Amino acid sequence: MAKFLSFPDSFIWGASTASYQIEGAVKEDGRGKSIWDHFSHTPGNIQNGDTGDAACDHYHRWEEDLALLQRMEVKAYRFSIAWPRILPDGNGPANQPGLDFYSRLIDALLEADILPYVTLYHWDLPQVLQEQGGWARRSTADAFVNYADIVSRALGDRVKSWATHNEPACITWNGHRYGDHAPGIKDLRTALQVSHHLLLSHGLAVPVLKQNSPSAETGIVLNTCWDVPASKSQADRDLARLHEGLYSRWFSDPLYGFGYPNDICQDLGIAPEEMSWIKDGDMHIISVPCDYLGINYYNRKIHRDAASENNLPQEVFEKQAGKDNWTDMGWENYPEGIYNVLLRTTYRYQPHKLYIMENGCSYNDGPGPDGKVHDIHRINYLKTHIAVCQQAVEAGAPLAGYFVWSFMDNFEWGRGYSQRFGLVHIDYENLVRTPKDSFFWYSQLCHHNGLEKPG
Numbered sequence: 001m002a003k004f005l006s007f008p009d010s011f012i013w014g015a016s017t018a019s020y021q022i023e024g025a026v027k028e029d030g031r032g033k034s035i036w037d038h039f040s041h042t043p044g045n046i047q048n049g050d051t052g053d054a055a056c057d058h059y060h061r062w063e064e065d066l067a068l069l070q071r072m073e074v075k076a077y078r079f080s081i082a083w084p085r086i087l088p089d090g091n092g093p094a095n096q097p098g099l100d101f102y103s104r105l106i107d108a109l110l111e112a113d114i115l116p117y118v119t120l121y122h123w124d125l126p127q128v129l130q131e132q133g134g135w136a137r138r139s140t141a142d143a144f145v146n147y148a149d150i151v152s153r154a155l156g157d158r159v160k161s162w163a164t165h166n167e168p169a170c171i172t173w174n175g176h177r178y179g180d181h182a183p184g185i186k187d188l189r190t191a192l193q194v195s196h197h198l199l200l201s202h203g204l205a206v207p208v209l210k211q212n213s214p215s216a217e218t219g220i221v222l223n224t225c226w227d228v229p230a231s232k233s234q235a236d237r238d239l240a241r242l243h244e245g246l247y248s249r250w251f252s253d254p255l256y257g258f259g260y261p262n263d264i265c266q267d268l269g270i271a272p273e274e275m276s277w278i279k280d281g282d283m284h285i286i287s288v289p290c291d292y293l294g295i296n297y298y299n300r301k302i303h304r305d306a307a308s309e310n311n312l313p314q315e316v317f318e319k320q321a322g323k324d325n326w327t328d329m330g331w332e333n334y335p336e337g338i339y340n341v342l343l344r345t346t347y348r349y350q351p352h353k354l355y356i357m358e359n360g361c362s363y364n365d366g367p368g369p370d371g372k373v374h375d376i377h378r379i380n381y382l383k384t385h386i387a388v389c390q391q392a393v394e395a396g397a398p399l400a401g402y403f404v405w406s407f408m409d410n411f412e413w414g415r416g417y418s419q420r421f422g423l424v425h426i427d428y429e430n431l432v433r434t435p436k437d438s439f440f441w442y443s444q445l446c447h448h449n450g451l452e453k454p455g
């Protein structure tokens with residue numbers, strides 16, 4: 001008989017989505033404009049000119065989606081709230097129909113025995129706030145706290161788990177330094193201010209969430225990646241360290257009271273005292289204790305400094321070819337990385353609790369002649385990553401749950417609808433939902449709280 005990998009009884013199996021990626025209905029029930037509406041409607045920003053205007057139309061079809069979540073047998077559903085549905089002008093009075101939408105969803109989830117895991121900010125800032133300076137302005141942190149207060153007063157009696165932000169690193173660097181995400185700014189100083197105000201808003205919001213929602217847990221969700229140099233050269237090693245520092249430590253170190261990492265300040269050519277936007281007491285606020293740390297992990301990155309003259313040949317990590325090793329997104333399938341980041345985080349920060357809040361892959365399989373979606377590569381990806389999570393639990397990582405990205409195919413930011421991460425296939429012509437083979441596989445895993453050992 002095949003060996004079976006089981007998880008602790010309390011382990012939470014879930015699925016994740018985010019508001020702008022699935023909801024559509026961008027003009028309905030008083031919703032205001034977000035920076036992603038603005039960005040996606042600016043020609044040249046998104047592959048094929050796609051926008052989230054309709055997305056999966058989840059706003060209208062949420063009951064059908066909920067029935068699928070039930071069929072999937074997940075214990076929890078992680079979704080995000082669209083700030084512009086609640087506060088179309090960023091601040092000011094709440095838009096009741098917006099709150100009602102999420103309130104109905106949460107009631108129905110609880111009715112179905114599915115725990116609501118709510119992210120407050122998965123990137124859709126009200127456009128009005130961007131026009132006033134966005135996250136580069138300190139006042140946006142106050143606006144976020146006001147938003148968190150309104151939402152948690154309305155929903156805090158029923159939400160099981162709050163996340164303030166999803167991936168502040170992407171907001172900071174992709175949104176404000178590289179400009180490939182909304183709001184499309186390319187300026188280092190702005191990006192640094194943004195990172196600080198995001199972290200500050202987290203630190204200020206946590207006590208508010210705890211007060212309004214005392215029985216829920218509160219945390220934040222960060223990017224991780226397994227970064228390795230392509231050769232033994234100093235240039236490649238520096239690049240790997242820099243990427244890991246920018247995307248992980250720049251956020252996790254301040255959250256755990258270590259401050260902004262010195263090596264990265266040096267790489268960026270900025271001394272801590274030049275960061276005049278850091279006010280007395282901020283670092284203390286940012287390091288407020290949380291109940292958990294959420295981790296998103298997708299891939300390994302092999303760093304090659306092509307600009308460095310006479311770099312050594314690429315020899316440390318060779319690229320493997322083939323669809324099992326590379327997802328359609330062009331991201332490497334590297335399960336050991338999830339173990340490495342879980343253990344690295346455990347040792348350095350000793351969090352009470354960790355979650356994998358996102359893990360998954362883009363493979364663009366569609367329905368075959370039999371009407372089914374045989375996404376065998378996704379099953380392999382999930383199987384191998386989940387097996388490695390189990391090893392991390394055995395090695396002492398306080399991993400309390402795993403959320404697959406994503407429940408369904410959706411608007412993949414700059415890549416539009418060209419990348420399918422879902423366990424449910426969406427036909428974007430008629431919005432028909434088709435559970436893929438991976439959906440049935442995952443439902444078995446949820447049901448049995450474990451899986452057959454791969455290989």
Ligand code: FCB
Binds near residue numbers: 405
């Ligand atoms: C993460 C995002 C998520 C999704 C996946 C593929 O960076 O948090 O919304 O787009 O990547």
